Amino acid sequence: MALPAYTTRVERIWHYAFNVICGLIFFFLIAPIVVIIPLSFNAEPYFTFTKEMLSFNPEGYSMRWYDALLGSSEWMGSIRNSFIIAISSTIIATALGTVAALGLNRPNMPARALITAILISPMIVPLIITAAALFSFFARVGLSNTFPGIILSHVVLGTPFVVLTVTASLAGFNETLIRASQSLGANQTRTFFKVILPLLLPGVISGALFAFVTSLDEVVIVNFMAGPAQTPMTVRMFSGLREEISPTILALASLLVALSILLLTTLELIRRRNERLRGMSPG
Amino acid sequence: MASRERAPKQELLAADGTPLKAALRRSQTVERRRAFMLVAPLLFFLLIVFVVPIIAMMWRSVYNPEIRNYLPQTAAALQDWEGQDVPPEPVFQAMAADMIVGVENRTIGRAAARINREIPGARSTVMRTARQVDEWSAPYREKFIEADEDWTNIEFWRILKRESRVVTPTYYLLAVDYEYSSEGEIVPRSEVYQVYKQLFWRTAWMSVFITALCVMLAYPISYMLATQPTRIANLLLILVLLPFWTSLLVRTSAWIVLLQQQGVINELLVALNIIDETGRLRMIYNRTGTIVAMTHILLPFMVLPLYSVMKTIPPSYLRAAKSLGAHPFRAWWRVYFPLTIPGLAAGCILVFILAIGYYITPALVGGDSGIFISNLIAQNMQGSSAQLKLAAALATILLVAVLFIYWLFNRLVGVDKLKFG
DSSP states (O other): OOOOTTOOHHHHHHHHHHHHHHHHHHHHHHHHHHHHHHHTTBSSSOSSOOHHHHTTOGGGBOSHHHHHHHHOHHHHHHHHHHHHHHHHHHHHHHHHHHHHHHHHTSTTOTTHHHHHHHHHHHHHSOHHHHHHHHHHHHHHTTOTTSHHHHHHHHHHHHHHHHHHHHHHHHHTOOTHHHHHHHHTTOOHHHHIIIIIHHHHHHHHHHHHHHHHHHHHHOOHHHHHHOOTTTOOHHHHHHHHHHSOOOTHHHHHHHHHHHHHHHHHHHHHHHHHHHHHHTTOOOO | OHHHHHSOOOOOBOTTSSBHHHHHHHHHHHHHHHHHHHHHHHHHHHIIIIIHHHHHHHHHTTBOOHHHHHSHHHHHHHTTOOSSSSOOHHHHHHHHHHHHHHHHHTOHHHHHHHHHHHSTTHHHHHHHHHHHGGGOOSOOHHHHHHHOGGGGOHHHHHHHHHHTOSBOOHHHHHHTTEEEOTTSOEEEOOGGGOOHHHHHHHHHHHHHHHHHHHHHHHHHHHHHHHHSOHHHHHHHHHHHHHHHHSOHHHHHHHHHHHHSTTSHHHHHHHHTTSSOGGGOOOOSSSHHHHHHHHHHHHHHHHHHHHHHHHTTSOTHHHHHHHHTTOOHHHHIIIIIHHHHHHHHHHHHHHHHHHHHTOOHHHHHHOTTTTOOHHHHHHHHHTSOHHHHHHHHHHHHHHHHHHHHHHHHHHHHTOGGGOOOO
8 A cells, every 4th residue: 555645744654553553453363373383392381482492492392292192092082083073064064055055046935034044043043052952952862972963963053154155156156057058958967067066166165164164163062962982172172271281282273273274275275266267357 | 900909818828728827826836846945954954953952942941840740739729729828628638649649650759859949958848748648548737737847838838839830930030130039029139149140241241342342453454454455465364364264262272372370471571571470460261361362263253244345345435535625534434434334233243143152262261250141051051950941041041132133133234244254
C-alpha cells in the first residue's frame, strides 16, 4: 500500500501506526504456535527457554521428548486410535454429506430451509450438549466405550462441514455442462462421474479435510465416550495437560502443527486448481 | 381465426395423452422425491443419532418417574390429601400395599433411596417399616406411627406428594439456584449452593467480552488483508489460517507454555528486569487465562467472514467519500463501516455461539474463576442420577439460548452464508 503524494502528515503517521498494530495482531495469532516448536526440542523438562537454548548451544537441544513420544506404546496406541476414528468417520461423513448436498441443491427440494437447518445444527449445538445427549443415548443402546459409538458421533460432527463446502462448490456450478454432456451421448452415471464429480471434487475434498480435522481434534465427546481401549491422543493430551505436564505433549503438539501446515497446503493447492478449472486466474 | 374462437376449450395434452398439468405435476413430484431421497440418508441418520438423543436428554431433565412407579397407590391416594395434617387412613393403607409389593419385587430399596435423596435419613424409616408391614392388618395408620414417629412428619408426606409428579421442574429450579422449601414453596437456595446463576452470567458476559475483543483485533487485520495486493494478502492469510487449522489442544497448550508462572512471558519479563522473581504475573488458571486463550482461538472465526465481505468493497468508495470532502474518519464511519456489517454480524454471532458453549479451554486454563457453564455440565455428567438430570437441565437451558441466537442469525444473515477456509 504505497501512499499517494497528497497524504497529510497525520494520515502518514496513522498509516504506519496502523501497520504496526496489524503486525502486532498477526504476531499474537502466530507466535503461540511457533513458540512450541523450539520448546519441544528442549533438553530439560521445562516449558520455557533455558540459557543453553537461548545461546544456541546444541546441548540445550535434544530429541528426547520425540523419543519419549515415539517410544511410548501408550502414546502410539492412542495416536493409532485417533486415526482409526478420524479416517472412518471422515469416509462416512463425506459420503453422506456429499449426497445430501446434491439433493439439497436440486431446484425441487421440499422444505429446504428446515432440512438445511437440521443438517447444519450439529455445528451450532455446543459440543458439551451433544456429548451429554449422546453419552446417555449410546449407553442405552450399548455403544458406549466402543469404536462404532465414537465414530458415529464424529460422523454427526463432520457432516455439516461437508454439506457446506459441497454446497458452496455447487453454487458456481454451470448446469449447461450437464446438458452438454448428455447431448453428447453420456448417460446419467457417466455424466455424474465424468462431469459433475470432477467439478465437485474440490468441495468434497475440503469438506472431507474439515471432517477429518474435526474428528482428530475432538476431545469433549471422546472424553465421555471412550473406554481405555479407544482412548485417542486428544484425551491423553487433555488429561496430560491437566495433571503432570511433560514436554512430550509439546513434541506431539509440534507434530500436529506440521500436520496442519500440510492440510493448509493441500487446501491451497485445491483452491488454485479449482480457480483454474473455472477459468479464473490462479491467485 | 373465427373457427379457432369457436372451438371448445381443449386441455393441453402431454405426448402420452395425459393432461399437461397432471403430467407436469407428476414429474415435479418425481423430481421432489428424487431430491428428498438424496438427502434422506443423512437426514434420518441425524434424526436418530443426534436429534432424538437431544430430545431424550430434554425429557430426562423433567422426568421423575420413581415415586410414581415404585409407590403407585400411595401416589394416587396422596392426590386427595390437602397437606395440612397427617394423612388419613387410605393413604397409609395404600402405602402398606405398595410396600408389600415393593418388598416382593425388591423395588422398595430403590423407592427408599429416592425418598432419601429428598429427606436425608428417610431410607431407614421406610425400610424398617416395610420389613414389618406384611404382619399388620388394617387400620394401618396407628401401626405405622407406633413403629416410627417419622410417619407423623407432615413434611415427609408433602415431599412425597410433590415428588409423585411424573414431570417435575425441580432440576430447572436447581439450575437457576432455586429449590422447594419444606412448605413446598419455591425459594432461593442458601448462598453457599448458589453457583449456577452466577456461572450463566459469567459465561454470557465473558463470551460478550471475548467477542468484542475479537472484533477489535479482527477488524484491522481483515481490512489489511482486503486492501493488500493478492500476493501479500495470501501470505498474510496463512497467519490466520494456520491457527484456524491447528488443533485446539495445541493452541491451548501453547498458551499454558506462554502464560504460566514459570512460562515464557514471565521468564522474559524477569530477564528484562521489568518484574522481579517475586512479582511474577498470574496470567493463567484464572479469568485472564480463559479470555486470552479463547480470544486467540476464536479470532480466525471473526477474521474469515469479515475478510470475505471486505474483499468485495471497492476501495474507490472511500476515495470518493474523501474527494467529496469527508474527513477520513467520517468517510470510514459513514461509507466503509456500514458495508462491513454483514460480515461483522456473521463473525460476532459465530464467535459468541462458539464461546458460550466452550469447555476444553476454560477447563485447562480457567482455574476456578475462569470456568464456564459447560464445565459444570461436564462435572454433573460424571455424578449420580440426580446430577445427570441437573446436567440435562443446565444443558437444555444452554441449548435454548444457543438455538435462539442461531435462529436470530438465520433471520439476519442466513446460515448458508457461512464460509470456511
